[in-house]
Amino acid sequence: MSQIWSDRQRRTNQLVRRVAAHILAENPDGNQLLGLCRLTWITNAYEGDNPAYIHSTKIPALADAIGIDLKGLTLPAVASLVAQKFQDQELLPLILPHTGFTNFYKAYRNSARPWAIDNKNALLDIFRQAQSLNSDEEGEELAARIALLPSIPKANHPEQGMRPEFLLTPVCFALDPRLRFPIINGAGRIKALLRRVGVVDGTTVAKYRALVSLIGRGGIKDAADLDQLGLADQLDLLSDDQEQLRYQLPEQPQEGDELPSKEEEEVARLQQALSAVQRRLHNRMTNQLRRILDKWTLFEGRAADCRYDVLVRNYDGANNDLLIEVKSSTDASQVRMAIGQVFAYWHRLKGDTDDIHSAILFPSRPTDQIQNLLSWLEIGMLWLDDEHLYTHTDWLDGMATLITV
Incomplete structure (x- = not known):
């Protein structure tokens, strides 16, 4: 959407x-x-x-x-x-x-x-x-x-x-x-959505009922989101499995005593609980990425075994999705965890395939050693500075606002 x-x-x-x-x-x-x-x-x-x-x-x-x-x-x-x-x-x-x-x-x-x-x-x-x-x-x-x-x-x-x-x-x-x-009008995306829910030839009331019932599913929080759901690459949100695997990326909380992070459950199994400061930075980075990439359709994972941070739909114009894991630190342990996450999440989403499109977003430019490691693994690298998105990965140059060498 x-x-x-x-x-x-x-x-x-x-x-x-x-x-x-x-x-x-x-x-x-x-x-x-x-x-x-x-x-x-x-x-x-x-x-x-x-x-x-x-x-x-x-x-x-x-x-x-x-x-x-x-x-x-x-x-x-x-x-x-x-x-x-x-x-x-x-x-x-x-x-x-x-x-x-x-x-x-x-x-x-x-x-x-x-x-x-x-x-x-x-x-x-x-x-x-x-x-x-x-x-x-x-x-x-x-x-x-x-x-x-x-x-x-x-x-x-x-x-x-x-x-x-x-x-x-x-x-x-x-x-x-x-x-x-x-x-409910004659737009192609509306017809596609009505056809998917089986009421394309139904009455106005039947269409109304079917469409309203979708609000609240798959990140569809209101009728504005619902109006975009009929796009061909969004209809998979209507299946129960995909509803969890692809969830419209919302604004992340940054204030208050409770700073929930959708990846906390998995992180807890890999390291000690994240500090509130780290969670706040993680969510601020996610929100900043959401603003910068507002021309793309973004999802987050909510399935118990696939809690990825961001999936950018058709990021390259060639119908390829990009999986991005957000890390609040360039610490080596965070990098290793992110590497494991992107491969595990990609396999859960796409199955057995060698055509992997993934990247890690950092709060600042990683060291040359980390850059070399990610390049060797063919994982993209992104980082933030003010309102700019940087990359050192040539195949991400259409997404970043600034490219470095």
């Missing part, structure tokens, strides 16, 4: 809920309700410093939602104006970052407006219910209400209709304060 994309979806949730808090308390019209839907939309140009979606989609969506003409304004100017209109300065940091996540079908973008106007009362009730969801049972009721709405007609071909769930489940996700209402 892409952490960048999941976080973008969560930001969209925060923005839509903040805007909705102001307009749903009044009596919004169909255009304003469509504006909330459009705040979840993107176009193909959705990344970069000044992507096209901002002026073609995001600003017009805000204009619809608040009922003000925003043409010709920059995004900072729009954010300032909207914050001023609602006397809500907390809108500024929500409007400025990238938001939106669904590339809604172009053939239905225009026809969705008259449909929203015609179904304004039903949409208002649905949106208000979505912004105050308290349980999955209430969410299921909401899914049933969405299914009862008429199809959205296709532009110039009104006889061809689109399911209302394609338009409304993204905005219900964006309104849900619990972040548990699943996105």
Whole structure:
């Protein structure tokens, strides 16, 4: 699952809920309700410093939602104006970052407006219910209400209709304060996921039930993570064994009296218990690696016999995974333990194979002797300094921020 994309979806949730808090308390019209839907939309140009979606989609969506003409304004100017209109300065940091996540079908973008106007009362009730969801049972009721709405007609071909769930489940996700209402649309990854759980041809309610039941498994903590699960290389998370072997890498605790480390049970069999200082450093390093590698999908192992630190999915673009063991010291005993761990974990994950992709992450550059040992074993070497990831391993140069010789 892409952490960048999941976080973008969560930001969209925060923005839509903040805007909705102001307009749903009044009596919004169909255009304003469509504006909330459009705040979840993107176009193909959705990344970069000044992507096209901002002026073609995001600003017009805000204009619809608040009922003000925003043409010709920059995004900072729009954010300032909207914050001023609602006397809500907390809108500024929500409007400025990238938001939106669904590339809604172009053939239905225009026809969705008259449909929203015609179904304004039903949409208002649905949106208000979505912004105050308290349980999955209430969410299921909401899914049933969405299914009862008429199809959205296709532009110039009104006889061809689109399911209302394609338009409304993204905005219900964006309104849900619990972040548990699943996105059910025509995206390929969603179809793949629905097919995997056997409801691709099911009702809206059946799809809702099946998707919500996956939250909490395999590191899927909310519907933002769930939306990424349909990617082809993520579907193995749905098997019971893989759920433990590949678990979405979470933020690691760094403060407090209890500093749990997922490898403590195994480490205890190899050496004395880790000190709190070492555990804190270990988790800080893991979190730093998680931030640096946020463009990759990262997992951690939770099976009793395979508690690896990080697995980087398709790290090299050739469908090879990289197993990384994090060590809080370059001490020789830690290095020897890490060597044994990466080989044991790799065998548990991949079976009998000579094609091993593993690395050890250190808090600082190891000695030449350790470098030579790891090179001889064909184990990659990484270390951290400030916000940079270093390597002396040529086949890891696409991952590290700085390469040394």
